[in-house]
Amino acid sequence: MATQREIRKRIKSVASTRKITKTMEMVSTSKMKKMQNRMLMTRPYSEKIDHIIANLRDSGVEDVVDPLLQERAEASRILVLMITGNRGLCGGFNTNVIDNTLAMKNRLTIEEGKEVLLSVIGKKGINYLRFINEPVYKTALNLEDKLTFDDAAALGNELISLFLNGEVDEVYISSTRAVSSSAQKPMITRLLPITPERREVEQSTSDFHVQYIFEPSPYKIFSSLLPLYIKVKIYTSLLESGYSEQFARRVAMKNATDAATEMARELTVHYNRVRQAKITNEIAEIVGGAAALE
Amino acid sequence: MSMKINCSILTPDKILYDGQVHFAVVQAYDGEVGFLYNHAPLVSELGIGEMRLRTGDITEYMVVEGGFVEIKGNNLVILAESAYKKEELSKETIENRIKEIEATEKKTYEQRLMLDIDLKKQKARLKVASR
Numbered sequence: 001m002a003t004q005r006e007i008r009k010r011i012k013s014v015a016s017t018r019k020i021t022k023t024m025e026m027v028s029t030s031k032m033k034k035m036q037n038r039m040l041m042t043r044p045y046s047e048k049i050d051h052i053i054a055n056l057r058d059s060g061v062e063d064v065v066d067p068l069l070q071e072r073a074e075a076s077r078i079l080v081l082m083i084t085g086n087r088g089l090c091g092g093f094n095t096n097v098i099d100n101t102l103a104m105k106n107r108l109t110i111e112e113g114k115e116v117l118l119s120v121i122g123k124k125g126i127n128y129l130r131f132i133n134e135p136v137y138k139t140a141l142n143l144e145d146k147l148t149f150d151d152a153a154a155l156g157n158e159l160i161s162l163f164l165n166g167e168v169d170e171v172y173i174s175s176t177r178a179v180s181s182s183a184q185k186p187m188i189t190r191l192l193p194i195t196p197e198r199r200e201v202e203q204s205t206s207d208f209h210v211q212y213i214f215e216p217s218p219y220k221i222f223s224s225l226l227p228l229y230i231k232v233k234i235y236t237s238l239l240e241s242g243y244s245e246q247f248a249r250r251v252a253m254k255n256a257t258d259a260a261t262e263m264a265r266e267l268t269v270h271y272n273r274v275r276q277a278k279i280t281n282e283i284a285e286i287v288g289g290a291a292a293l294e
Numbered sequence: 295m296s297m298k299i300n301c302s303i304l305t306p307d308k309i310l311y312d313g314q315v316h317f318a319v320v321q322a323y324d325g326e327v328g329f330l331y332n333h334a335p336l337v338s339e340l341g342i343g344e345m346r347l348r349t350g351d352i353t354e355y356m357v358v359e360g361g362f363v364e365i366k367g368n369n370l371v372i373l374a375e376s377a378y379k380k381e382e383l384s385k386e387t388i389e390n391r392i393k394e395i396e397a398t399e400k401k402t403y404e405q406r407l408m409l410d411i412d413l414k415k416q417k418a419r420l421k422v423a424s425r
Binding site: 038041042044045048049051052055056148149150152153211212213214215216218220221224225228231232235 | 304324
């Protein structure tokens with residue numbers, strides 16, 4: 001049985017761990033709030049872009065063939081951009097994304113015989129792929145809260161030129177999306193070629209009678225709007241992933257703090273019991289000794 | 295009677311401006327476009343240059359670097375790739391950057407193109423900053 005001192009030591013160590021996890025929880029809560037704010041700031045922008053694209057479609061740009069929209073008949077080389085975090089201690093956040101990506105890669109390579117290139121963002125993803133000896137096309141660190149739109153734009157330009165040069169036939173993003181402010185899901189979405197989003201149709205019917213003047217021609221606007229659309233998509237994916245990471249970390253740290261609280265409580269009960277047993281034992285000895293003397 | 299249009303300027307990072315103005319001028323891809331009350335619905339591509347928003351006698355200056363503008367029903371929305379208010383710009387840093395660009399040796403065609411665009415942006419910023 002553990003001695004009093006040993007138990008006391010354990011209580012102390014559990015309490016200090018609890019203090020650390022509690023602090024980390026608070027840190028990620030504040031980071032999460034910041035990320036959430038940035039996410040909300042971007043939302044009107046991307047909604048407006050969707051809106052303009054919908055308006056362009058209404059005015060008959062539907063049948064325009066922009067290279068960014070064009071499906072390749074024999075898509076053999078596929079690039080997957082995987083977004084993970086730089087740090088752990090956030091529950092299943094990183095592993096979920098990695099598992100999801102690798103499952104898709106296996107499906108594509110084995111079943112459909114395609115070549116899949118992985119481009120990884122975030123230290124955790126890079127390290128894991130290195131550990132399992134998975135070849136990686138390109139790596140970059142996750143910029144986390146230092147991320148600016150220019151960074152996302154640079155990444156977007158790079159992907160667009162890879163696609164236009166014919167080096168890759170399709171580009172996917174595998175990341176964690178924030179479905180709502182409290183639910184995150186690892187998801188894979190196709191970035192290039194751009195899939196026309198049909199959900200805009202209902203919205204556009206209300207504006208149907210509005211005839212816009214387009215300056216220059218709608219086609220030109222369309223083709224310069226698409227790259228911006230891609231960049232905004234990448235930017236929001238990175239932001240959402242950052243938000244989800246902080247959210248996952250907050251939850252993980254909250255659980256750790258709760259577990260530590262429970263453990264400290266149990267240990268204290270145990271400690272008191274041991275202490276009481278010791279006292280009882282001592283009294284019994286004294287009584288026994290006194291009885292022997294008489 | 296107020297002949298104001300609702301004007302909002304959005305960048306990917308933030309909402310730069312949101313309010314009512316009498317008259318807005320933005321830099322389109324091939325020249326300046328002005329918007330007054332009851333403008334016809336229009337979508338246009340933006341260039342690099344100055345934006346002026348007039349409300350009463352007050353004029354606010356901003357710089358816009360590419361993007362799109364949409365007006366419909368007196369709601370003007372400017373989707374800028376990047377944009378700054380005059381107060382955010384520092385003349386000194388811009389002038390230094392211009393010197394830096396002019397001093398850089400341009401080796402490849404792409405590099406020259408990149409630097410030219412940057413120079414154009416810096417000059418537009420300088421113009422706004424010296425207003």
